[in-house]
Amino acid sequence: MSARPSRKVTFKVFRFNAETDYLPTYINYDVDVTHENVVLDILTHIKNEMDGSLSYRRSCRHGICGICSIKVNGKAILACKQNVDQLIETYGTELTIEPLSIKRAMKDLIIDKEDFWVKHAMVKPYLDADVEDKPENEHFVTPAQVDQLLEADYCIQCGACHYSCPSLEINEQFIGPAAFAAGFRFQADVRDNQDNERLNAVNQEGSGVWDCVKCMECAEVCPKGVNPIEKITKLHNMVFEAGLAKNNIATRHAVYFKDSVRKHGQLDEAGLVIYSEKGYGMYKHMKVGMQMIAKGKAHVNIFNVPKSDKMDEIKKLVDSCSTAKF
Numbered sequence: 001m002s003a004r005p006s007r008k009v010t011f012k013v014f015r016f017n018a019e020t021d022y023l024p025t026y027i028n029y030d031v032d033v034t035h036e037n038v039v040l041d042i043l044t045h046i047k048n049e050m051d052g053s054l055s056y057r058r059s060c061r062h063g064i065c066g067i068c069s070i071k072v073n074g075k076a077i078l079a080c081k082q083n084v085d086q087l088i089e090t091y092g093t094e095l096t097i098e099p100l101s102i103k104r105a106m107k108d109l110i111i112d113k114e115d116f117w118v119k120h121a122m123v124k125p126y127l128d129a130d131v132e133d134k135p136e137n138e139h140f141v142t143p144a145q146v147d148q149l150l151e152a153d154y155c156i157q158c159g160a161c162h163y164s165c166p167s168l169e170i171n172e173q174f175i176g177p178a179a180f181a182a183g184f185r186f187q188a189d190v191r192d193n194q195d196n197e198r199l200n201a202v203n204q205e206g207s208g209v210w211d212c213v214k215c216m217e218c219a220e221v222c223p224k225g226v227n228p229i230e231k232i233t234k235l236h237n238m239v240f241e242a243g244l245a246k247n248n249i250a251t252r253h254a255v256y257f258k259d260s261v262r263k264h265g266q267l268d269e270a271g272l273v274i275y276s277e278k279g280y281g282m283y284k285h286m287k288v289g290m291q292m293i294a295k296g297k298a299h300v301n302i303f304n305v306p307k308s309d310k311m312d313e314i315k316k317l318v319d320s321c322s323t324a325k326f
C-alpha cells in the first residue's frame, strides 16, 4: 500500500514575549505534513528549520509528562500525541496554534501555570495516612479498591481541562477540574485517613465543586481519559455522604433533580428552578422559562407533571444507585 502524499498546511502560530511585547502577533508557517506527523513534529520542524525563535515546552514525547499541552483552533491537545491529519479532517489545512491560556502567555506557547499548581495544592493531592515508623508489612490494596479510583490517577497534570473550563474562565476562584480529579483520587484511596479537610476545601461556595456547570468540556479534552466531571459528581456525593452539604442553590438543585426523577420519572424543569432558587431568585429565569414552556421543554402546571409509565423501575434504579444522604 503506498503512503499518502504529504500535504501543505499553514500553521498560524501565536507569538508573544511578555517582557517586550504589548500585543501578540500570529506568524504563518507553511509546512509539508505527512500522515504520521504529530503537532510536536511540526513545532520542532519550525524551530529547527524555519524560525529558531519559537518557544514551546516538550519533554517526554510520549504523552506522559503533560508539558506540551497547547490549543489548536481553540481545542486543547497534547502536541506529542495529536496527529495532524486528524486535525486537518476537522479544521482543514489552516491550523491556528496557541498557548493553553492566552492571558497567561509568557513566551509564545509557554504559559505561566502558577494558578494551576496553586489550585492543585488546595485539594491536598497526596496520601494523608498514619504510617508506623517501621511497618512490618506493606499496606495491601485490593484490585477492587484500586478500581474505586476510577482512573483518576492517570492524570498527567497537563492542564488541558483546567484551561478549557468555562467556569474557571469567568471565575478565577474556581478550583477547576484537574484539581478536583486529584482531590477525588486521594479522597477515594482506602489508605487515606484524612478527616473532612479535603472535602471542606472542595465544598466552598464560589470555588468548589458546586460551581461546575457540567458542560463536559473537561472530559472532552482530557488526553488521558480521566473524565474530571465524573470525579466532580463523585465529590458531590462524598460531600452529601459526609453530611457536609450546606443548604444552597447548588445542593438544592442536586436534591430536587434526584427527587424529580424519583417522583415523575423525568426532570420537572420548572419545579427545579423554583426549589433551587427559592424566593425572588426564580424570577430571573422567567424569560428562559417561558421559552422552554413554548417549546414543550417545561411544564406549566408543576402540580400536574406527567409521570413515566415505568415508575416502579425508575424508583428502584434511583434508590439502588443513590448512597448520598440528601
Ligand code: SF4
Residues within 6 Å of the ligand: 161, 164, 165, 166, 167, 168, 176, 177, 211, 212, 213, 214, 215, 216, 217, 218, 219, 228, 229, 232
Ligand atoms: S464540566 Fe465543570 S469542571 Fe468540567 S469544564 Fe465544564 S464547568 Fe469546568
Ligand code: SF4
Residues within 6 Å of the ligand: 066, 154, 155, 156, 157, 158, 159, 160, 161, 162, 177, 178, 181, 221, 222, 223, 224, 225, 226, 227, 228
Ligand atoms: S484531568 Fe486530563 S486534561 Fe486535566 S490535567 Fe489531568 S490529564 Fe490533563
Ligand code: FES
Residues within 6 Å of the ligand: 057, 058, 059, 060, 061, 062, 063, 064, 065, 066, 067, 068, 069, 078, 079, 080, 081
Ligand atoms: S512531551 Fe510529554 S506529554 Fe507531550
